[in-house]
Amino acid sequence: MERVLGIDLGTTNTCVAIVEDGVPTVIPNRGGYKTTPSMVAITEAGKRLVGHIAKRQAITNAENTVYAAKRLIGRKWTSPQVKNAVSTASYKIVEGPHGDVRIVLRDKTYSVPEMSAMILQEVKLFAEDYLNEPVTKAVITVPAYFNDNQRQATKDAGTIAGLDVIRIINEPTAAALAYGFGKNVDKVLAVFDLGGGTFDISILEISSGGVFKVIATAGDTFLGGEDFDGRIIDWLVDGFKEQNGVDLRQDRMALQRLKDAAEKAKCELSGVTETEINLPFIISSGRNDALHLQRALSRATLEQLCEDLIERCVEICRQTLEDARLDKDEIEEVVLVGGMTRMPAVQEAVTKFFAREPCKGVHPDEVVGLGAAVQGAALVDESREMILLDVTPHALGIMTAGSKFEELIPKNTTVPTSRSKIFTTSRDNQTAVKILVMQGESEQANENELLGEFILTGLRRAPKGQVEIEVNFEINSDGIVSVSAKDLETGQAQSIQVTASSGLTKDEVKSMMDKAKDFLVQSKESDEFEGVRQEAEKLVTDIEKMFPQVESVVASSDFGREALSKARGILQKTREAMDKKDANSVKEQMEALSRTHRMFKGVVSRPH
Numbered sequence: 001m002e003r004v005l006g007i008d009l010g011t012t013n014t015c016v017a018i019v020e021d022g023v024p025t026v027i028p029n030r031g032g033y034k035t036t037p038s039m040v041a042i043t044e045a046g047k048r049l050v051g052h053i054a055k056r057q058a059i060t061n062a063e064n065t066v067y068a069a070k071r072l073i074g075r076k077w078t079s080p081q082v083k084n085a086v087s088t089a090s091y092k093i094v095e096g097p098h099g100d101v102r103i104v105l106r107d108k109t110y111s112v113p114e115m116s117a118m119i120l121q122e123v124k125l126f127a128e129d130y131l132n133e134p135v136t137k138a139v140i141t142v143p144a145y146f147n148d149n150q151r152q153a154t155k156d157a158g159t160i161a162g163l164d165v166i167r168i169i170n171e172p173t174a175a176a177l178a179y180g181f182g183k184n185v186d187k188v189l190a191v192f193d194l195g196g197g198t199f200d201i202s203i204l205e206i207s208s209g210g211v212f213k214v215i216a217t218a219g220d221t222f223l224g225g226e227d228f229d230g231r232i233i234d235w236l237v238d239g240f241k242e243q244n245g246v247d248l249r250q251d252r253m254a255l256q257r258l259k260d261a262a263e264k265a266k267c268e269l270s271g272v273t274e275t276e277i278n279l280p281f282i283i284s285s286g287r288n289d290a291l292h293l294q295r296a297l298s299r300a301t302l303e304q305l306c307e308d309l310i311e312r313c314v315e316i317c318r319q320t321l322e323d324a325r326l327d328k329d330e331i332e333e334v335v336l337v338g339g340m341t342r343m344p345a346v347q348e349a350v351t352k353f354f355a356r357e358p359c360k361g362v363h364p365d366e367v368v369g370l371g372a373a374v375q376g377a378a379l380v381d382e383s384r385e386m387i388l389l390d391v392t393p394h395a396l397g398i399m400t401a402g403s404k405f406e407e408l409i410p411k412n413t414t415v416p417t418s419r420s421k422i423f424t425t426s427r428d429n430q431t432a433v434k435i436l437v438m439q440g441e442s443e444q445a446n447e448n449e450l451l452g453e454f455i456l457t458g459l460r461r462a463p464k465g466q467v468e469i470e471v472n473f474e475i476n477s478d479g480i481v482s483v484s485a486k487d488l489e490t491g492q493a494q495s496i497q498v499t500a501s502s503g504l505t506k507d508e509v510k511s512m513m514d515k516a517k518d519f520l521v522q523s524k525e526s527d528e529f530e531g532v533r534q535e536a537e538k539l540v541t542d543i544e545k546m547f548p549q550v551e552s553v554v555a556s557s558d559f560g561r562e563a564l565s566k567a568r569g570i571l572q573k574t575r576e577a578m579d580k581k582d583a584n585s586v587k588e589q590m591e592a593l594s595r596t597h598r599m600f601k602g603v604v605s606r607p608h
């Protein structure tokens with residue numbers, strides 16, 4: 001049976017899992033770690049770095065190291081979240097050709113799905129190494145509160161990376177799948193998922209027959225660990241300015257060091273109550289004096305700085321319970337997901353709100369990837385009894401007269417579903433209507449996300465309000481939305497399948513996919529070259545070192561002089577092939593090089 005990767009493509013970390021012999025298992029990366037930082041960098045030499053290796057050089061290459069790309073994926077350039085990111089990110093964010101967001105690294109511009117694809121391509125590669133076979137199918141998770149454009153953009157990222165994304169599922173739902181895996185229980189569960197960039201809460205009902213039904217979900221796609229780090233950074237920058245009159249925000253490298261130190265301090269304060277942030281030579285004062293940053297941060301101060309962020313999470317939980325029409329005491333288990341739930345104040349807030357201790361049995365960093373793997377296995381193996389009933393996180397509807405939003409499918413409706421509503425013309429003699437399909441909760445249509453539009457023409461000329469049009473919305477189990485509009489009098493109809501816009505056209509996705517494939521070939525070639533180059537370099541250096549000694553012994557005979565001249569020729573040819581970065585030519589010299597090496601070794605080790 002074909003294998004399916006379960007991928008939790010997180011804001012901060014990415015985790016990949018697979019079901020092996022019926023057991024969901026996390027696949028470690030090349031360094032043996034179970035999660036890989038969601039970071040990509042381009043070095044001065046143009047080399048691409050992904051994961052830990054990118055994170056390690058982030059401070060010295062801040063402008064060309066991308067983190068938290070997930071916060072930008074599928075968003076429009078004009079969104080307030082993007083504005084916020086433009087002013088705080090250490091890398092350059094620019095407007096794309098379709099009002100989307102692009103990232104500039106070393107003068108090259110990349111779309112956000114391309115950046116995410118680089119991470120996916122890397123996890124695909126190490127997963128294939130681990131499994132010792134190619135894998136193309138994947139289930140990728142997204143925050144439950146992602147809209148359709150963000151979901152489509154994530155899917156595009158998978159396609160660019162050469163993956164066939166067979167399903168996109170919600171992170172908290174995936175966590176519930178992993179939690180419920182192999183347990184024969186009937187339970188109402190709350191999954192509280194606070195990661196690096198996003199917050200989600202989902203209330204689910206699991207039943208012993210393997211049915212996972214989401215009752216309600218909500219969240220904030222711009223609330224996560226990054227915001228907690230941001231509070232510490234602000235506190236450090238403000239304090240430093242007060243003390244030294246210097247604004248650290250003006251220096252990208254200083255900012256990256258602050259970011260690193262802030263995250264580290266935050267994580268430390270989950271275990272201890274006080275820590276020290278120490279950043280020597282953070283910036284020069286302009287009079288050639290280097291300034292140092294040294295400040296103690298207590299857990300209490302951190303909690304004060306982030307109090308409102310935690311309160312926002314709790315408020316969303318309150319709202320979700322209301323949406324689910326459940327009382328707190330009807331929640332039988334609380335599952336914590338995401339690295340930020342290690343913060344004691346977050347755990348305390350959750351415990352206080354739900355009036356129960358959260359479940360200890362799941363690993364907050366791995367549970368989502370594991371759940372995605374469980375879903376992947378169930379999709380290709382029909383013998384696995386598992387039914388997943390998810391909901392639409394946002395309402396769907398159309399724009400009506402006066403730019404009002406008219407809801408057809410309310411949020412938290414179980415999918416698949418379909419709903420119809422009858423509308424009438426709003427002007428006299430109106431012969432056409434434009435249907436704008438939107439997603440969101442605001443009554444003002446322009447505050448919601450536009451998913452697609454189409455026009456129904458040929459309406460009968462009549463006074464306004466007389467022609468009736470039936471609009472039908474349908475969402476299938478893959479979350480694909482189809483909308484149709486029908487003139488009830490003539491039966492004339494128009495429909496579209498709403499393909500959410502990731503900000504990229506189909507052609508762009510295809511060309512990015514080709515580029516990603518070429519990159520793989522080139523990087524394989526360059527890795528291969530590097531391998532032979534290192535081997536050849538070692539032999540060349542050794543031979544050159546031995547040359548004077550060998551010369552003094554053998555140069556007296558014709559045979560010896562000939563051998564030395566041959567050796568010189570081989571060394572020169574090898575050097576030329578290495579300069580040309582020509583792996584095949586280097587390989588061609590290897591045999592002669594090894595022979596010469598053996599011969600020289602024999603001469604120098606002989607007693608004279």
Ligand code: AMP
Pocket residue numbers: 010011012013194195196197224225226263266267268270337338339340341342343364365
């Ligand atoms: P995730 O997206 O689930 O990988 O979560 C990553 C976020 O969790 C980042 O913001 C991390 O800084 C944060 N995090 C990881 N470990 C801890 C910890 N021990 N205490 C507080 N936050 C943490």
